[in-house]
Amino acid sequence: DLHLSIRRQRQMCIRDSINSYWDLVASQENVRVGEKSLESTRALLEQTRVQYEVGVVSKVEVIQAEAGVANSEFNLIVAKNDYMNAQDRLIANVLGNSLQANTDLRFTPTDNPPYVGVDPVNVEKAVENAFKNRPELDSADKRVQQGEVALRFAKNQRLPRFDVNFEYRTTGTVGTVQDTIFSGFPGYTPPTNTGGFGDTFDYYYQRGGPRELSALGIVSIPIGNTTARKNVSRARIQLRQAESQITQLEQNIIVSVRRSARGLLASAQGVEAAERRRIAAAEQLRAEEIRLEHGESTPFDVLQRERDLVDAESQKISALQAFRVSQATLQREEGTILSDRNVVIEQVRELD
Numbered sequence: 001d002l003h004l005s006i007r008r009q010r011q012m013c014i015r016d017s018i019n020s021y022w023d024l025v026a027s028q029e030n031v032r033v034g035e036k037s038l039e040s041t042r043a044l045l046e047q048t049r050v051q052y053e054v055g056v057v058s059k060v061e062v063i064q065a066e067a068g069v070a071n072s073e074f075n076l077i078v079a080k081n082d083y084m085n086a087q088d089r090l091i092a093n094v095l096g097n098s099l100q101a102n103t104d105l106r107f108t109p110t111d112n113p114p115y116v117g118v119d120p121v122n123v124e125k126a127v128e129n130a131f132k133n134r135p136e137l138d139s140a141d142k143r144v145q146q147g148e149v150a151l152r153f154a155k156n157q158r159l160p161r162f163d164v165n166f167e168y169r170t171t172g173t174v175g176t177v178q179d180t181i182f183s184g185f186p187g188y189t190p191p192t193n194t195g196g197f198g199d200t201f202d203y204y205y206q207r208g209g210p211r212e213l214s215a216l217g218i219v220s221i222p223i224g225n226t227t228a229r230k231n232v233s234r235a236r237i238q239l240r241q242a243e244s245q246i247t248q249l250e251q252n253i254i255v256s257v258r259r260s261a262r263g264l265l266a267s268a269q270g271v272e273a274a275e276r277r278r279i280a281a282a283e284q285l286r287a288e289e290i291r292l293e294h295g296e297s298t299p300f301d302v303l304q305r306e307r308d309l310v311d312a313e314s315q316k317i318s319a320l321q322a323f324r325v326s327q328a329t330l331q332r333e334e335g336t337i338l339s340d341r342n343v344v345i346e347q348v349r350e351l352d
Helices: 002-053 059-098 123-133 135-156 197-205 226-293 300-334
Strands: 161-170 209-220
Touching: 002 059, 002 300, 059 161, 059 300, 123 161, 123 300, 135 226, 226 300
Parallel strands: none
Antiparallel strands: 161 209
16 A cells, blocks of 8 residues: 555654754764863863973873873864764755755754653553554555455355346348248238338337347356365465464564663663763862862873763763664654654555
8 A cells, every 4th residue: 555655654764864863963962072072171281281381290291181182183073074974864864865966955953852761661552552553564454355355256266157148129120121931921021111221220219120138147167166276275375374474563563662662761771871970970070170280180180081071971972862762763663753743644646
């Protein structure tokens, strides 16, 4: 069914677009983290240079701070390149075949709601929604219905056949009367209609020519009829295959919904764990900077804490992205991804 096929394609398209959008959001956040890290390492380098000029630290500490700035610059370059690649992936999903080599289009993500947690998924309800909304099941149901019709038709072909044919007609024969072998029979009355070929039409439609009604009945009793029996067996096998496909599809849906529900909960827990690590890393960096101000630490130790914070923030960004993708995946498995985003597909008609 064309409509069901389009529904399935649109569900996949919406899911891919959502994933591309959150990929873009994550890339944008990584750029922000990279810029913040570069700003911090540059500030540390300036501080270290001042300390070197007053003889508090050695030249080695300055070199280490310079290496930290170079590392931050490198990471920022990579993050910006990833951001542009994410732009292209989203643009390709949105434009499809309309994408050209000179397409000049950029998206600025604005929808990035804060994480507020997630409730455990009611798997039974989710599976029920999937059975009701997944277009694959609708297509499988139609194949079963078609198989049932084909089986009934095949069984019908094994039965005896009785055909009745009725005919009702009138004649339009005119012309000069000719002697026949019946001319001399007693009671024979020859036709009285005379005229030429041109009178035939008028006589047929207007002068009430003779009417004839005939009926023909034919009874066909198949003997052997191996072809019909083979067709019944074939139709029955095809019906069973269609029914088994529904069973297999339902099992696959149950597994995928259960997996998506676990994935959503795991990704939510991952976000919370990543946030705890980010908070701890930020506090460790703040403490290390205070120690550096009091001469109890070195720029190298501060850079190490800075890298830990960047890594923790990147981990949280990835965890948030995985959480958003898991939400879209569960909606796709439930078959509600279109309705949840108010996407309506009008009934389509196949062209001749």
